[in-house]
Amino acid sequence: MIYMARPRADDVRDRVVLETFAQIADRGVDGMSMRTLAAATGLSVGTITYHFTNKRRLLLEAITYGYQRRPSGFQDGDAVRSLQALLHRYDLGTEKRRTWWQFWLAVVTYAQKDDEIRSLLTAQHHSAVGRFRDLIFEGITSGELQDVDVPATAERLVAQAHGLAIAQLVDPSADEILRRGLPALLDPIRRKDEDRTPT
Known part of the structure; x- marks a missing residue:
């Protein structure tokens, strides 16, 4: 079986997380969804869930992402x-x-x-x-x-x-x-x- 590498995995993850910031800033946590993220990023819902599994996992990673970057x-x-x-x-x-x-x-x-x-x-x-x-x-x-x-x-x-x-x-x-x-x-x-x- 041939496994395909994740295309630009870090770039895709960064793009989704940054859009998550924008969506939650605008709509709140409850107003953000994988579907609205997909529409805003031009990615499919499947691609987003491939990287983050679900909305909960994405939210947890977005919070961590915001704190871990060295200034x-x-x-x-x-x-x-x-x-x-x-x-x-x-x-x-x-x-x-x-x-x-x-x-x-x-x-x-x-x-x-x-x-x-x-x-x-x-x-x-x-x-x-x-x-x-x-x-x-x-x-x-x-x-x-x-x-x-x-x-x-x-x-x-x-x-x-x-x-x-x-x-x-x-x-x-x-x-x-x-x-x-x-x-x-x-x-x-x-x-x-x-x-x-x-x-």
């Missing part, structure tokens, strides 16, 4: 720059990022009646906070950041960034002001040059 600008060995790159994900200055946050908000709402989705979101949130926590600790060790309570600071930064992202959805006219507030979140914990201990 551009992330730089090993530079904690402040990497923190700024993470905070930039909360900047809704592009349509793609705005759509993802609309998707995320719809999924958070849906998760209030779905324990499995809520658990996945909680795990992804803890992972995101963990990335901030690791970088804050790294920044303290390197002398870039003040000696702060690392877990509490990470939780606070993530909560503040989420608030600024949601505020951009609520009031797009204030986008520019709100986006400028993101890098400023690091100001209270950054060391001034004169405060750094020479190594």
Whole structure:
């Protein structure tokens, strides 16, 4: 028996997941279907189910996909720059990022009646906070950041960034002001040059 390789498997999966973001952002989780995805992507329902099995599996993978990509600008060995790159994900200055946050908000709402989705979101949130926590600790060790309570600071930064992202959805006219507030979140914990201990 000859098995055919999946044609452009990663490209197809990315295309479907990105359209899933758009559909759920626009219609909510309940309003999205494999049929509407097929129509929007130009793929057959069979092709989509071949890659994702069913709507549930697609939703779970879409949530994970949105969290697992490493942000551009992330730089090993530079904690402040990497923190700024993470905070930039909360900047809704592009349509793609705005759509993802609309998707995320719809999924958070849906998760209030779905324990499995809520658990996945909680795990992804803890992972995101963990990335901030690791970088804050790294920044303290390197002398870039003040000696702060690392877990509490990470939780606070993530909560503040989420608030600024949601505020951009609520009031797009204030986008520019709100986006400028993101890098400023690091100001209270950054060391001034004169405060750094020479190594």
